[in-house]
Amino acid sequence: NFMLTQPHSVSDFPGRTATISCTRSSGSIASTYVQWYQQRPGSAPTTLIYENNQRPSGVPDRFSGSIDRSSNSASLTISGLKTDDEADYYCQSYDINNHAWVFGGGTKLTV
Amino acid sequence: VQLLESGGGLVQPGGSLRVSCAASGFTFTNYAMNWVRQAPGKGLEWVSVIRDSGDSTYYADSVKGRFTISRDNSKNTVYLQMNNLRVEDTAVYYCAKWSLAAAGAFGYFEYWGQGTLVTVSS
Numbered sequence: 001n002f003m004l005t006q007p008h009s010v011s012d013f014p015g016r017t018a019t020i021s022c023t024r025s026s027g028s029i030a031s032t033y034v035q036w037y038q039q040r041p042g043s044a045p046t047t048l049i050y051e052n053n054q055r056p057s058g059v060p061d062r063f064s065g066s067i068d069r070s071s072n073s074a075s076l077t078i079s080g081l082k083t084d085d086e087a088d089y090y091c092q093s094y095d096i097n098n099h100a101w102v103f104g105g106g107t108k109l110t111v
Numbered sequence: 112v113q114l115l116e117s118g119g120g121l122v123q124p125g126g127s128l129r130v131s132c133a134a135s136g137f138t139f140t141n142y143a144m145n146w147v148r149q150a151p152g153k154g155l156e157w158v159s160v161i162r163d164s165g166d167s168t169y170y171a172d173s174v175k176g177r178f179t180i181s182r183d184n185s186k187n188t189v190y191l192q193m194n195n196l197r198v199e200d201t202a203v204y205y206c207a208k209w210s211l212a213a214a215g216a217f218g219y220f221e222y223w224g225q226g227t228l229v230t231v232s233s
Contacts, residue, residue: 032216033216033217033219035219035220037155037220039155043225044205044223044224044225044226045155045205045220045223046223047219047220047221050210050218050219051217051219056221088154090154090155092155092219092220094215094216096216098172099169099215100157100169100171100172101145101157101160101214101220102157103154103155103156103157104154105154106154106155
């Protein structure tokens with residue numbers, strides 16, 4: 001089993017760029033794809049990024065994803081921050097050995 | 112795509128409950144379906160998945176042996192039967208469509224319902 005660790009909170013100003021990290025505790029971050037989900041208060045999650053860096057149709061290109069093998073982590077970058085981006089963000093990956101889907105603990109973004 | 116959960120409510124510890132998810136707006140028989148839960152004020156936790164045909168299922172360790180996922184492709188509905196419920200099972204239960212027929216290393220939680228609240232308390 002592995003865990004995905006995210007910072008509890010991130011904050012920045014409108015127009016700036018925020019980055020949220022997601023560090024895998026064991027095994028390579030590159031071994032299975034990483035997804036990112038946004039959850040606004042009182043709402044269900046929605047998909048922002050899949051397969052490390054792919055955006056579903058309708059997701060603005062202000063949102064981008066990447067992985068870094070050296071730090072064994074994934075990152076979600078949000079450029080041109082808007083107050084509407086205030087939400088919880090979750091990373092997620094797949095545990096091949098246990099056939100289970102793992103979520104990070106979530107990061108609260110304040111703009 | 113619409114996913115409409117129902118069946119949540121208050122149940123005593125040790126009790127049982129079945130939640131349902133009625134799907135529409137896509138070809139239900141072509142996709143795996145999941146249940147993901149969120150305890151009050153906490154993060155997301157994957158619970159269970161069933162593939163398109165219904166003949167393959169997987170569970171989180173926390174619910175294995177107590178919960179059963181099933182689907183009725185004639186009714187476009189997926190179910191989660193929850194037995195021997197514990198206080199720590201209290202959560203909003205979300206139904207989530209997988210992007211492929213079988214859930215595994217490929218694909219992602221493509222669409223989510225609005226959830227149904229299950230409260231386990233005496």
